[in-house]
Amino acid sequence: MATQRLGLIMHGVTGRMGMNQHLIRSIVAIRNQGGVALANGDRLMPDPLLIGRDAGKIEALAKAHGIARWGTNLDSAMADRADTVFFDAGTTQMRPTLLAQAIRAGKHVYCEKPIATNLSEALAVCRLAQAAGVKHGAVQDKLFLPGLRKLDLLKRAGFFGRILSVRIEFGYWVFEGDLQPIQRPSWNYRQEDGGGIILDMVCHWRYVLDNLFGEVQSVSCLGSTHIPERFDEAGKPYRATADDAAYATFQLAGGVIAQVNSSWVTRVRRDDLVTFHVDGTHGSAVAGLTDCRSQARVNTPRPVWNPDTRQTMPFFEQWQEVPDTQPYDNGFKLQWEQFLRHVAEDAPYRFTLPEGAKGVQLVEAALTSWKERRWVDVPALAL
Structure with a gap:
């Protein structure tokens, strides 16, 4: 058994998502486990080079996690043939330019979503990317959540029968910044900086719906900026120009x-910060990030509508938990391992840049629907 090195440029990993999910819980975790197992018995060991604008911040991050290589010169990193993969978790507005630069330098590319604005x-x-013949991928992490993997298990088992409808409730209250500190970056609420919940979340809903319940054919969407003024990281007020709910x-x-x-302006009274409720002819299920509960046709209770008496039926207790039948590793790490195998041994991989583009397509359709107050069809993507 041999160990193969894979040089990896990681850009944008000082941000919350890039640092926690992609660097620490994915690449560092993969290195700590001894790399990724390949089909021939070898181990693939990612050797990351962290690139950022703030030398002090990027150096501290590298040292904290035992990473030897870091720097601030992206052009120099792109020119080094020893590093064959480029990853970006920076700002969405910069992403197309950075990906194009990496592709022209002959790098395989992997990136956060959205892949563009x-x-x-x-x-x-x-x-x-297709013309250059490089490997490419876009993050589609929600598909690897334990809750959604359990929903997929129920679907593959035929539990739902014919699926009728899906209801997704996502969100929580993001503080404005005056009474309590903000817990999301202020740029999320400025359209001019690439903010907006439609751009951020509809990309997720595209791949979740396409892969689990049926390809999206049309959309009707209404967005809103419910909170018109927020406060930034320095406590300075600013005008919110991006949608905070859809x-x-x-x-x-x-x-x-x-x-x-x-919604980033809703208070949670449900099982999780996001829930996926699926109704079918033979059964229903509700999943959160990790848990999933089901109710089969033969176990469905018979509630009685009577608005004159207090409801006594314990609805939440009438669902059966879908058990953990296997270990569930971090979803970002699992997708990283798939992409690294794809690069190293051409293993099958379906979460490509065109799949990421489908998310952006649906974002534009949703924004058009909101602007023009109508249904918008979503045709097959023409590359």
């Missing part, structure tokens, strides 16, 4: 209807 740029990057209905292949509420 508009479909034109997303498609341009996809075409560039209320959408999607028509899926096979006649499935999906209703999706996404």
